[in-house]
Amino acid sequence: MSENTVKVWDPLVRIFHWSLVVFFVIAYFTGEEESDLHIYSGYAVLALIMFRIVWGLVGSQYARFSNFIYSPANVIAYLKSLVSKHPKHYLGHNPAGGYMIVFLLVMLLITSLTGLKVYGLEGHGPLADSIEFSIISTVVADEDGHREDEHKGRDQENEDAEDFWEEIHELASNFTVFLIFIHVLAVVLSGRLHRENLVKAMVTGEKEIHKN
Numbered sequence: 001m002s003e004n005t006v007k008v009w010d011p012l013v014r015i016f017h018w019s020l021v022v023f024f025v026i027a028y029f030t031g032e033e034e035s036d037l038h039i040y041s042g043y044a045v046l047a048l049i050m051f052r053i054v055w056g057l058v059g060s061q062y063a064r065f066s067n068f069i070y071s072p073a074n075v076i077a078y079l080k081s082l083v084s085k086h087p088k089h090y091l092g093h094n095p096a097g098g099y100m101i102v103f104l105l106v107m108l109l110i111t112s113l114t115g116l117k118v119y120g121l122e123g124h125g126p127l128a129d130s131i132e133f134s135i136i137s138t139v140v141a142d143e144d145g146h147r148e149d150e151h152k153g154r155d156q157e158n159e160d161a162e163d164f165w166e167e168i169h170e171l172a173s174n175f176t177v178f179l180i181f182i183h184v185l186a187v188v189l190s191g192r193l194h195r196e197n198l199v200k201a202m203v204t205g206e207k208e209i210h211k212n
Helices: 011-030 038-056 072-082 093-119 130-138 147-193 198-204
Strands: 006-007 206-208
Touching: 011 038, 011 130, 011 198, 038 093, 072 147, 093 147, 130 198, 130 206, 147 198
Parallel strands: none
Antiparallel strands: 006 206
16 A cells, blocks of 8 residues: 555455456346246345445444535535536545435335245245145135135236335336446446545545545
């Protein structure tokens, strides 16, 4: 590390960031297959999000939410500074970037939990009601067909619920992709305005010191 650089991103933040990229890409592009790869990469994404929430509370200086969650006024002021010749520079996440990180974490959490809900309605995972599925699977029709009708009714109700949560899951994942696109675009734009390589910084953990 040179005299003109400072350590910003700790190793855990960097490992989290690139691991999340890998596992989300895998989960997203295997979603139609509903394969084990999709399921386990989804579990990995959820575990990473839970870690980041904890690390955002007790982690290193620039990893904490308190370091990059600013007031709306600061966000507006930063966005206005982008159109000036001297945009304000932040060592950690800038105010707009901080909000984007929070939005991404929330959407990734929603995507993961709705995926678990769908998986649970299929009788698998931690959200599955094993007792209910066991009862439903062993019900047989009696003479008046009452149990058979009840079985069909429960199956239809479960199928409707699965379709509902699967749609929410897909909407959440697609909106997350949209946020990622905006995030990448903002990283490129911010990097050019501040004359710094933000991708490299997330690899090495170091950022150049700028004077405002």
